[in-house]
Amino acid sequence: xxxxxxxxxxxxxxxxxxxxxxxxxxxxxxxxxxxxxxxxxxxxxxxxxxxxxxxxxxxxxxxxxxxxxxxxxxxxxxxxxxxxxxxxxxxxxxxxxxxxxxxxxxxxxxxxxxxxxxxxxxxxxxxxxxxxxxxxxxxxxxxxxxxxxxxxxxxxxxxxxxxxxxxxxxxxxxxxxxxxxxxxxxxxxxxxxxxxxxxxxxxxxxxxxxxxxxxxxxxxxxxxxxxxxxxxxxxxxxxxxxxxxxxxx
Numbered sequence: 001x002x003x004x005x006x007x008x009x010x011x012x013x014x015x016x017x018x019x020x021x022x023x024x025x026x027x028x029x030x031x032x033x034x035x036x037x038x039x040x041x042x043x044x045x046x047x048x049x050x051x052x053x054x055x056x057x058x059x060x061x062x063x064x065x066x067x068x069x070x071x072x073x074x075x076x077x078x079x080x081x082x083x084x085x086x087x088x089x090x091x092x093x094x095x096x097x098x099x100x101x102x103x104x105x106x107x108x109x110x111x112x113x114x115x116x117x118x119x120x121x122x123x124x125x126x127x128x129x130x131x132x133x134x135x136x137x138x139x140x141x142x143x144x145x146x147x148x149x150x151x152x153x154x155x156x157x158x159x160x161x162x163x164x165x166x167x168x169x170x171x172x173x174x175x176x177x178x179x180x181x182x183x184x185x186x187x188x189x190x191x192x193x194x195x196x197x198x199x200x201x202x203x204x205x206x207x208x209x210x211x212x213x214x215x216x217x218x219x220x221x222x223x224x225x226x227x228x229x230x231x232x233x234x235x236x237x238x239x240x241x242x243x244x245x246x247x248x249x
Contacts (some may be wrong), residue, residue, distance in 0.1 A: 004063070005030040005153055005184045006051060009082050011060030013046055020206040022058070033175055033185040033201035035216075037192065042205045044188035048084055048155050051186070052077075064155065078106065078119075081151030083159055087142040091131035095122055095141045098130060099148055106149035116144040121167055135162040143171070154178065156187045160194065172198050192216075232239060 005029035013020045023240055028034040037046050049055040051064060053072075062069040065076050089098050096117060100110045116208045117123045118141040130138060136205045139162050148156065160168040189195055195202045196216040203213040213220060 003030055003066075005065060006186070007061075007063045008047075008050075009061045011062060012049065012058040013050060013055065013146065014058055020208055021050075021057075023136055025176055026203050026210050026213060028184060029201075030184055031182050032200040033179050033198055034186060034199045035195035035202035036186065036205060037096075037195050038188075038205035039190055039192065041165060043208050044205060045085060045157055047205075048082070048157050048186070048188065052080070052082055052129055052155060059211040078149070080148065081146040081152060081154040083143050084144040084155065084157040087146065089130045089138060089141055089145070092129060094127045094129055095108050095133065095137070095144075096126040098141060099144045102145040103148045108149045112148055112150070112194070113144070118149055119170065121170060136164060139163060139166060140171075147174075150183075152183060153184045154183060156185060158190070159190075160189075168194075196220075220244055 009025050011023055011024040013024075024043075024047065030188040030248045036047065038044055046055060050057050050062065051071065053071070065071050065079065065139070067076070090101070093101070095112060099113050099116065103110050103113060114126075117126050120142055120143060120146065122137065125133070125137060132140065133141065139159070143156075143159055147155075147166070160171050163171065172194075173188070175185055179200075187195075187199065192202075199216060201213060201215050202219060204219070212223070212224070
């Protein structure tokens with residue numbers, strides 16, 4: 001079994017009187033695509049922000065790249081790629097210029113930029129200013145920026161949000177390629193069908209804690225043939241379906 005590349009143990013997070021994460025415990029194995037599944041507002045994005053030190057936890061322990069989070073260095077984070085709701089693109093720069101800027105900031109050459117843009121369906125729009133891009137184009141450009149330095153560990157917060165089916169399929173193929181070269185991916189989603197397609201294991205987040213964690217097929221066998229129901233305090237029963245049209249938002 002592969003060693004854990006990141007883990008959380010009994011982690012808590014509150015915003016004022018609101019408890020967002022409570023005794024959150026899980027680990028991610030090196031080289032796997034790990035799905036973090038739950039409805040909007042469940043705490044998925046907050047978890048990524050804790051792991052990337054954008055938020056501070058109330059308690060518990062976090063390990064990143066084999067060391068306590070507090071001891072993670074700038075060099076450690078150079079091995080990490082992040083796509084989140086705070087991923088920044090410059091509106092007055094083109095898609096290509098944005099990705100090339102990230103390449104320079106990461107200390108790598110621009111050689112991977114054309115390949116990434118081609119792979120993500122952005123080659124023909126490479127010179128388009130970001131302010132003229134659709135949500136889906138922005139999402140793909142931000143993903144290219146997150147991948148430009150070939151990270152060892154990649155945090156992806158709903159990476160296929162706003163993408164059409166063809167673009168979603170290409171992102172899924174890209175995730176398979178990342179796994180094949182040994183990268184680790186932490187992927188948040190509310191779509192069980194997506195998790196089943198791309199993830200080695202899936203953790204289901206409910207009421208700020210892990211309700212279940214296993215490979216997708218085992219979760220389906222354990223809880224239902226095609227549906228997983230998780231009863232929560234604040235949202236009643238959350239049902240996660242194989243059919244994306246049925247997924248609880």
